Amino acid sequence: MKKIKFGTDGWRGIIADDYTFENVRIVSQAVADYINNKNMGAKGIVIGYDNRFLSDRFADNVADVMIQNGIKVYLSDRPLPTPVTAFAVKVHDAAGAVMLTASHNPPEYNGFKFIPDYAGPALPHITAAIEENIARLQNSVRRNTNVYHEQALELAVDHGIPMAQSVPNHVADRIMIDPRYEYFDHLEKLVDMEVIGRANLEVMVDAMHGSGMGYLDVMLRRAGNRVKECRCHRDPLFGGSLPEPTQKSLEGVCRWIKAEGARLGLALDGDADRFGIIDVGGVYITPNQFLPLLYHHLIAVKGLVGPVTRTVATSHMLDRIAQKHGQEVYETPVGFKFIGQNLLEKGCVLGGEESGGLSIKGHIPEKDGILAGLLAAEILAVNEKSLSEIALDVAKEYGGGMYSERLDVRTTPAQKVRIIEKLQRLDPAEIAGVTVAKRITIDGIKLVLESGEWVLVRPSGTEPLFRIYAESENKERIEKIQQAVMNAADIN
Numbered sequence: 001m002k003k004i005k006f007g008t009d010g011w012r013g014i015i016a017d018d019y020t021f022e023n024v025r026i027v028s029q030a031v032a033d034y035i036n037n038k039n040m041g042a043k044g045i046v047i048g049y050d051n052r053f054l055s056d057r058f059a060d061n062v063a064d065v066m067i068q069n070g071i072k073v074y075l076s077d078r079p080l081p082t083p084v085t086a087f088a089v090k091v092h093d094a095a096g097a098v099m100l101t102a103s104h105n106p107p108e109y110n111g112f113k114f115i116p117d118y119a120g121p122a123l124p125h126i127t128a129a130i131e132e133n134i135a136r137l138q139n140s141v142r143r144n145t146n147v148y149h150e151q152a153l154e155l156a157v158d159h160g161i162p163m164a165q166s167v168p169n170h171v172a173d174r175i176m177i178d179p180r181y182e183y184f185d186h187l188e189k190l191v192d193m194e195v196i197g198r199a200n201l202e203v204m205v206d207a208m209h210g211s212g213m214g215y216l217d218v219m220l221r222r223a224g225n226r227v228k229e230c231r232c233h234r235d236p237l238f239g240g241s242l243p244e245p246t247q248k249s250l251e252g253v254c255r256w257i258k259a260e261g262a263r264l265g266l267a268l269d270g271d272a273d274r275f276g277i278i279d280v281g282g283v284y285i286t287p288n289q290f291l292p293l294l295y296h297h298l299i300a301v302k303g304l305v306g307p308v309t310r311t312v313a314t315s316h317m318l319d320r321i322a323q324k325h326g327q328e329v330y331e332t333p334v335g336f337k338f339i340g341q342n343l344l345e346k347g348c349v350l351g352g353e354e355s356g357g358l359s360i361k362g363h364i365p366e367k368d369g370i371l372a373g374l375l376a377a378e379i380l381a382v383n384e385k386s387l388s389e390i391a392l393d394v395a396k397e398y399g400g401g402m403y404s405e406r407l408d409v410r411t412t413p414a415q416k417v418r419i420i421e422k423l424q425r426l427d428p429a430e431i432a433g434v435t436v437a438k439r440i441t442i443d444g445i446k447l448v449l450e451s452g453e454w455v456l457v458r459p460s461g462t463e464p465l466f467r468i469y470a471e472s473e474n475k476e477r478i479e480k481i482q483q484a485v486m487n488a489a490d491i492n
């Protein structure tokens with residue numbers, strides 16, 4: 001039996017290999033134990049699921065295990081985006097949520113995210129506690145081969161907190177929920193839908209067959225915009241590609257925007273926590289380009305002046321904006337859980353990351369592609385310029401633009417170990433002819449150069465590869481900087 005581990009963002013597995021009904025029940029039991037150990041069972045748990053194959057059935061199994069453990073269940077009556085599941089935790093003041101999704105992974109995958117009561121991704125100490133529970137349950141299964149072949153629900157209950165005795169004060173229940181309308185109302189407090197409506201935008205919405213369909217399209221249309229939908233129907237095979245809103249996977253949308261002369265394209269990943277933004281002329285706007293635009297907009301237009309939090313891999317253009325407004329920048333390892341923590345604890349007005357996640361003050365500490373898309377529409381509506389033109393204005397205002405790029409290099413497990421060792425010792429005096437001013441080790445190795453350029457090498461927590469990120473004011477230097485650090489770390 002494979003060890004079940006929570007990675008950068010939850011447990012992911014291949015359906016019918018390690019992602020089975022039995023293992024989902026074991027993980028559910030581990031979460032139920034975690035909640036009951038904290039005496040939070042009476043608050044109940046929200047259960048959401050995406051559009052993937054069998055996600056609704058897996059959700060049903062999670063619900064059974066929770067109820068058997070005396071935990072009240074708020075089960076969604078339809079597929080939900082991850083941020084909506086997280087938001088429902090707040091609506092019901094629940095002990096947390098389970099979201100069944102493998103996000104943007106290939107169709108044969110499914111996954112399991114635990115969202116604690118603060119409505120953001122679980123921090124490492126919480127997933128570690130759940131993993132301990134899982135290991136204990138898996139060991140019991142290994143010892144008892146008869147049980148192993150039995151119905152896993154019985155097994156989950158066998159190894160959990162005894163049912164009836166543990167729930168003296170309440171009767172566990174299954175309550176069906178549809179949190180969409182509370183969520184819409186909440187977003188309308190964060191985004192100016194009236195301004196967006198008045199701009200009468202023509203927008204292409206691409207849900208990439210994921211559970212984000214029925215959100216951006218509904219809200220934009222309701223505000224009075226013209227919306228064209230793309231991939232807004234369920235397809236558990238995702239039309240043969242990955243539900244990931246990258247430039248490559250949005251080529252078709254870019255072509256349409258260009259051909260139609262539309263002003264905006266908004267895409268979501270499989271569970272709608274990541275965003276993809278396309279500008280007039282079919283120009284893809286990277287998250288590293290969009291986040292500074294948004295930070296400037298929050299400060300200058302919405303009056304939300306405050307610190308910002310970004311991952312170690314995200315554009316330092318945010319730092320330039322923060323500096324000009326006398327604000328703090330909080331840098332975190334990659335993973336929205338760390339960003340979410342800073343949103344909660346440091347009063348940041350924006351938290352964002354290079355891989356396409358963001359949230360703002362007043363919202364839940366979970367990344368939300370729907371909110372990101374509406375904020376992009378708001379920026380357009382307010383400015384009556386293209387996003388690319390606004391980006392140029394912002395760059396001018398804050399002392400010049402920055403270019404950033406990421407290179408992904410696949411490695412074998414043996415190479416990976418060797419490179420990680422080499423990275424630990426990597427401490428060059430200069431990179432591509434410029435002196436290294438700072439060496440940051442919170443996630444991989446980041447070298448900040450005297451010129452303000454920087455390069456970061458880190459192993460991905462979700463894929464078998466290394467990521468080499470670099471940023472410079474001079475586009476031509478990015479490759480040179482990446483190559484220099486790859487040579488130094490022996491990555492080829």
Ligand SMILES: O=P(O)(O)OC[C@H]1O[C@H](O)[C@H](O)[C@@H](O)[C@@H]1O
Binds near residue numbers: 337355
């Ligand atoms: O670079 P990786 O470790 O593969 O992580 C890439 C991304 O994975 C998940 O989507 C996390 O929620 C993100 O926070 C992270 O940026």
